[in-house]
Amino acid sequence: MHKALVIKELRESAGIVALAVLGVAYVLADLTATRLVPWQSRWLYGYPFVNDSLNFYFWLVGGGLAIALGFRQTAWELGQGTYFFLLHRPMSRNRIFGLKLLVGGSLAMLMAGLLIALYAWWAATPGHFDAPFYWTMTVPAWQLWLSLPPLYFGAFLAGMRPGRWFGSRLVPLVAGILVALVASSAPWLWLTVALSFAASGLLIVGIFYFVQQRDY
Amino acid sequence: MTDAIVTDRLTKHYQGQRVVDTLSLRVPAGSVYGLLGRNGAGKSTAIKILMGMVRADSGSATLLGEDCATISEATRARIAYLAEGHPFYSWMTIGQAVEFARAFYPRWNDVLVDQILDHFELARKQKFRRLSRGQQAQVSLALAVAPDPELLVLDDPTLGMDTVVRRDFLESLIQIIQRQGRTILFSSHILGDVERVADRIGIMIGGVLRVDCRTETFRESVRKIVLEFVGTPPDAVDVPGLVSCRQAGTSLEMVLVGYDDTQREAVERLRPQSIEVLDLNLEDAFIEYTRGSRRSLPLFATEIEDAQSARNQGAA
Numbered sequence: 001m002h003k004a005l006v007i008k009e010l011r012e013s014a015g016i017v018a019l020a021v022l023g024v025a026y027v028l029a030d031l032t033a034t035r036l037v038p039w040q041s042r043w044l045y046g047y048p049f050v051n052d053s054l055n056f057y058f059w060l061v062g063g064g065l066a067i068a069l070g071f072r073q074t075a076w077e078l079g080q081g082t083y084f085f086l087l088h089r090p091m092s093r094n095r096i097f098g099l100k101l102l103v104g105g106s107l108a109m110l111m112a113g114l115l116i117a118l119y120a121w122w123a124a125t126p127g128h129f130d131a132p133f134y135w136t137m138t139v140p141a142w143q144l145w146l147s148l149p150p151l152y153f154g155a156f157l158a159g160m161r162p163g164r165w166f167g168s169r170l171v172p173l174v175a176g177i178l179v180a181l182v183a184s185s186a187p188w189l190w191l192t193v194a195l196s197f198a199a200s201g202l203l204i205v206g207i208f209y210f211v212q213q214r215d216y
Numbered sequence: 217m218t219d220a221i222v223t224d225r226l227t228k229h230y231q232g233q234r235v236v237d238t239l240s241l242r243v244p245a246g247s248v249y250g251l252l253g254r255n256g257a258g259k260s261t262a263i264k265i266l267m268g269m270v271r272a273d274s275g276s277a278t279l280l281g282e283d284c285a286t287i288s289e290a291t292r293a294r295i296a297y298l299a300e301g302h303p304f305y306s307w308m309t310i311g312q313a314v315e316f317a318r319a320f321y322p323r324w325n326d327v328l329v330d331q332i333l334d335h336f337e338l339a340r341k342q343k344f345r346r347l348s349r350g351q352q353a354q355v356s357l358a359l360a361v362a363p364d365p366e367l368l369v370l371d372d373p374t375l376g377m378d379t380v381v382r383r384d385f386l387e388s389l390i391q392i393i394q395r396q397g398r399t400i401l402f403s404s405h406i407l408g409d410v411e412r413v414a415d416r417i418g419i420m421i422g423g424v425l426r427v428d429c430r431t432e433t434f435r436e437s438v439r440k441i442v443l444e445f446v447g448t449p450p451d452a453v454d455v456p457g458l459v460s461c462r463q464a465g466t467s468l469e470m471v472l473v474g475y476d477d478t479q480r481e482a483v484e485r486l487r488p489q490s491i492e493v494l495d496l497n498l499e500d501a502f503i504e505y506t507r508g509s510r511r512s513l514p515l516f517a518t519e520i521e522d523a524q525s526a527r528n529q530g531a532a
Binding site: 008083090092 | 264267268270271289293295297299301305306307315316317319321
């Protein structure tokens with residue numbers, strides 16, 4: 001039954017992930033001065049991982065993917081009424097939503113990680129730009145990556161938390177965005193990890209609270 | 217006989233409005249129970265509470281002996297639920313839906329699924345989004361009975377179907393009931409459906425279970441009395457068990473629950489020129505009963521156990 005649920009979640013996320021793959025390809029092309037579409041430049045306008053557009057692109061693609069997946073896995077099911085089909089199956093709600101989180105979180109982290117890893121691989125390959133490259137230069141990028149979970153969990157909670165006004169339902173997402181921005185710009189890696197883990201923990205507790213308490 | 221479903225003073229509010237009002241209900245194991253009521257009567261909410269989809273504000277409910285809010289996975293595997301509108305993942309084919317549902321159950325009757333799909337001429341490769349409402353219901357039914365459940369809970373399963381498809385669906389349901397002694401609770405506002413399959417009915421009005429008795433008992437108890445007067449009929453009528461009263465020229469039409477000696481004497485005291493007592497079919501009885509003034513409706517308590525049930529309900 002776990003396999004069936006994982007396949008369902010993967011199948012339902014496929015459209016969003018396909019868009020993210022296109023997004024990653026476009027961003028990588030832009031960052032590496034590879035012309036995929038006519039308006040992309042053939043020239044590098046900065047040093048990889050030092051002064052480039054990765055930060056902006058990461059939030060655009062990775063952040064967008066995390067938010068889209070969080071809502072797709074919750075608000076969409078609520079809107080379609082498919083929770084009535086899913087939640088009366090002989091499987092605990094915590095396990096059903098735990099698997100949802102596992103699949104959605106893994107996809108978001110994998111795609112965002114792929115963007116950084118491919119970009120780092122390109123930058124580490126000699127002949128691509130005329131400046132030295134050290135792997136430690138990628139630490140800020142991995143701080144961005146580590147800041148992503150609160151965004152996904154915030155969107156997930158916002159998608160399933162009941163609320164009379166749409167604005168108040170978005171509070172967890174806004175909180176997730178704020179924590180992610182603060183954590184990604186923290187001066188130390190350990191602080192990024194601590195902030196991200198603490199916020200994710202709180203959001204996950206909130207998710208499992210509403211899983212049990214909300215009306216479907 | 218044990219009870220498959222027991223609720224005790226179940227209550228639910230939505231935005232300050234009481235949508236299920238101290239619902240106390242018993243559905244005996246092996247029976248087919250039709251839960252009736254007009255739109256907004258609280259049927260779906262009551263069923264959602266039973267299925268653990270909605271949390272009750274107060275009261276308790278048990279399904280197959282377990283609290284519905286904390287029901288175990290093993291017991292849940294013995295219960296099938298058809299939600300209103302037959303929600304499905306629209307991207308799935310029928311075959312994918314079967315495979316998906318089968319993964320959750322220790323027992324699964326593939327032969328029965330194929331028989332039902334064949335009967336309704338449904339192919340496994342058909343996409344769910346391309347099915348009509350009736351076909352969606354048919355797939356839902358196949359998936360619901362495949363794990364061989366002891367209890368089937370169906371929330372308005374024939375909603376939106378045309379007459380022919382509805383009849384076909386009910387025939388299949390009857391066959392499934394007859395094959396094995398399952399307990400079925402289903403809600404509907406189509407009386408013809410209920411009359412065909414239900415042993416007992418409950419009627420909810422404004423969140424209150426006003427009727428809980430055998431189907432026949434209800435049908436036979438609601439009567440229409442037509443009184444003819446020489447002049448204008450009286451404005452104020454005081455007859456026990458009065459559900460509704462309408463003037464039409466020189467005649468007065470009353471709908472009563474039961475028509476015993478006490479009621480006959482009360483009617484005769486109005487001094488009509490003639491009295492005509494009409495039997496109603498279930499649909500007419502339901503319509504007349506449910507369109508009466510809600511707070512003043514007499515509760516049904518025609519059997520000993522029904523009397524206890526009625527006493528447990530909300531205000532009469």
